[in-house]
Amino acid sequence: MKAVVCVEPGRLEAVDRDPPPAPADGWVRVAVSHVGICGTDYHIFEGKHPFLDYPRVMGHEVSAIVVDPGTSSLAAGMPVVVNPYISCGTCIACRKGKPNCCTAIRVLGVHTDGAFCEEILLPAENLYPAGGLSLEAAATVEFLAIGAHAVRRAAVPAGSSALVIGAGPIGLGTALFSRIAGHDVTLMDMSTERLAIAAGRFGLEKGILAGPAAAQAVRRATGGDGFDVVFDATGHAPSMEAAFAQVAHGGTLVLVSVVKEDIRFSDPEFHKREMTLIGSRNATRADFEHVMASIRDGRVPVEALVTHRTVLDRVPIDLARWATEKSGLIKAVVRVAGGNRQG
Known part of the structure; x- marks a missing residue:
């Protein structure tokens, strides 16, 4: 499995990794389709993020295709939007319905490895059916939800x-x-x-x-x-x-x-x-659903937001370049090979 790792500030490497195992109870194996490059990713690359240890596979603005739904109600082949904020479910914030600021939060690509790779395992509760959205548009939902x-x-x-x-x-x-x-x-x-x-x-x-x-x-x-x-x-x-x-x-x-x-x-x-x-930290499911509905209704012009595109193999080159070449750049999106099998 291909992955792009930020080894240290200013250094990205493409590596081969073992594919994820079969999902545990409540988890789902997905093939990554598209990943948006966020300001957070540029900050990680530049060594400016306050909550991160290296090395790290970045990437948290994600659309994906379900490969192995495990015990979840999701179906293989289903396109999904990924909520990258993995919460504990039991802390004071989670008990108050605020998993976005969980005291033990793990954000994909920040506290734990993210989606600059072909496949990942995620909790079923963090996957939202992306019906009516293109896979590229689905990868913009997270940053808009902020x-x-x-x-x-x-x-x-x-x-x-x-x-x-x-x-x-x-x-x-x-x-x-x-x-x-x-x-x-x-x-x-x-x-x-x-x-x-x-x-x-x-x-x-x-x-x-x-x-x-x-x-x-x-x-x-x-x-x-x-x-x-x-x-x-x-x-x-x-x-x-x-x-x-x-x-x-x-x-x-x-x-x-x-x-x-x-x-x-x-x-x-x-x-x-x-x-x-x-x-204001991260977002909740209600925000994701509001964004998805707004894209479907035509109130958010996603086609105007995505200005740059690349593929996983080129991320070490293009992300490093776009960290300084900002002219005309709004949102860059990576197409990952793993998503191609399902379109």
Whole structure:
């Protein structure tokens, strides 16, 4: 079985591994079809991820085909979307219905080996039938669910003004689901190219260029009030700290990304706004199902999100290149040979 391993920061290797054994009770053997390359994967490659030990097989944005359903109710040959957050089921978070922040969570490609390989074993409860979606589209569900979860966590009503900081894949997904929720969405990014892509491809026409003039632009855009809800999806500590100042009094700030550094903010500024500060981690089945329904309904233009494609054998070359060559890149997707047997 082929696999691509990040041996250490900056070093990827294609290797041969034994195929997975027959699944244990409650587990399923699947052939990987497509895998999206995430910002997390680039951070792992660059040595910037806070929750990871090397070596690691990356890859957690996954569509697959069931090969051996084991004792599950799934059928061989069924296309599935993979929820890569493997939870314990018994901790306080799991008992509260929040397996996305399980105290013993294992995320594919981060805490345990992921899907840059031909076959993997997964819990049946982490596999969702992908009926009505192409296998490539199914591989985009996980990253879009991150934004959908952040929007659901914010619980801000339709008609609210929303600022999404960061126009990368997670930010674009957040902006799309903020718009689906009925918000008046503005994007902020340091790249004029990304803002132009967001406007041209996705109709997200309200944009603010990050930088020295951004604060004044926020005041102009909101009549001096700030935004009802701000989502920071940059993975950049200074941006996360600056986001507090963009929030209206009585508003909400959602930190969608995670960084190694401490985040500091002015307590007087925080309190005078009576802000709500929310951390948003991963996603739940409800978010996955919302994303799948939104793709099927045509509310999420997946064909505009996937801009780059490669195959498993080329991942060591292409992922390393795309870690620095970002022009025009929104989402890269790997087609894995294991998925070909079922189309």
